[in-house]
Amino acid sequence: MTERPKVIAAVLAGGVGARMSSPSPKQLLPLDGRPIIEHSVAAFEACPDVDEIIVLMVDTHVGRVEDLVSGAGFTKVSRVLPGGATRTETSNAALEAMSGAPDGDLALLHDAARPLVRPATISACVEALGEAGAVGVAVPAGDTVVRVVPGGTGGEAVADVPLRSELRRMQTPQGFRLGVVRRAYGLAMADPGLVATDDCGVVLRYLPDEEVRIVPGDESNIKVTNPGDVEIAETLLSRARTRSAAAGTV
Numbered sequence: 001m002t003e004r005p006k007v008i009a010a011v012l013a014g015g016v017g018a019r020m021s022s023p024s025p026k027q028l029l030p031l032d033g034r035p036i037i038e039h040s041v042a043a044f045e046a047c048p049d050v051d052e053i054i055v056l057m058v059d060t061h062v063g064r065v066e067d068l069v070s071g072a073g074f075t076k077v078s079r080v081l082p083g084g085a086t087r088t089e090t091s092n093a094a095l096e097a098m099s100g101a102p103d104g105d106l107a108l109l110h111d112a113a114r115p116l117v118r119p120a121t122i123s124a125c126v127e128a129l130g131e132a133g134a135v136g137v138a139v140p141a142g143d144t145v146v147r148v149v150p151g152g153t154g155g156e157a158v159a160d161v162p163l164r165s166e167l168r169r170m171q172t173p174q175g176f177r178l179g180v181v182r183r184a185y186g187l188a189m190a191d192p193g194l195v196a197t198d199d200c201g202v203v204l205r206y207l208p209d210e211e212v213r214i215v216p217g218d219e220s221n222i223k224v225t226n227p228g229d230v231e232i233a234e235t236l237l238s239r240a241r242t243r244s245a246a247a248g249t250v
């Protein structure tokens with residue numbers, strides 16, 4: 001019998017939350033009485049497909065998160081490590097922290113700022129990695145999305161309107177066979193022109209022959225980014241609870 005690959009999740013919490021303008025990193029803000037990051041880690045702790053969790057936190061708050069992890073009784077969290085200066089550097093630090101794992105193991109990279117991720121979505125990523133080397137959770141674009149260029153009066157003008165039916169909004173988790181994402185990040189980190197806003201994009205750019213598979217996400221898996229998003233997350237959380245209670249799953 002072949003052993004199943006180990007699944008290691010990294011919760012990326014190295015950001016300071018500049019757009020949120022809060023005095024502490026936004027992943028420490030309370031959501032339903034618990035820090036946002038605790039919800040994110042709890043989803044991976046609850047997912048039966050995840051074996052180990054590594055948390056990458058802003059270096060000044062590593063100790064705070066270590067306390068939070070022991071207080072919450074998370075048993076899968078092996079380490080809380082400092083993140084990098086950018087999200088991409090934090091992802092790279094997560095991959096370095098997995099350096100002892102073989103190429104066939106699986107890595108899941110998740111924004112700590114997406115506290116409403118469901119364990120079922122995490123499992124769907126793991127399942128898709130049985131067929132593809134890279135997978136990302138995404139939802140259809142609801143609005144028309146346009147590409148812009150500088151406009152006449154210092155503003156912007158529409159350059160083109162990509163076909164909306166072909167557009168998706170990427171979320172996290174994004175999952176990878178370790179050998180694939182290691183190769184992609186090896187090339188990316190050596191590229192002085194590196195620009196990346198997500199990890200699937202890094203694989204697509206540096207390993208263009210690698211299929212990056214889409215796993216359907218859900219609209220409630222929002223990224224807490226701007227002031228007001230915590231209130232939206234509270235509403236979505238309470239709606240999900242009401243639904244689960246009505247379905248008898250809570």
Ligand SMILES: Nc1ccn([C@@H]2O[C@H](COP(=O)(O)OP(=O)(O)OP(=O)(O)O)[C@@H](O)[C@H]2O)c(=O)n1
Nearest residue numbers: 013014015016017018019085086087090112113
């Ligand atoms: N150096 C960084 C920057 C971001 N992130 C993480 O990547 C996720 C998505 O990033 P974003 O929403 O941009 O978070 P911040 O960088 O904190 O926000 P801002 O850009 O407003 O400063 C978050 O969980 C954030 O903590 C990270 O691990 N390391």
Ligand SMILES: C[C@](O)(CO)[C@H](O)COP(=O)(O)O
Nearest residue numbers: 087111170171172197198223
């Ligand atoms: C990875 C991501 O959440 C996919 O939508 C997003 O690109 C992160 O962007 P941010 O500027 O670091 O929030």
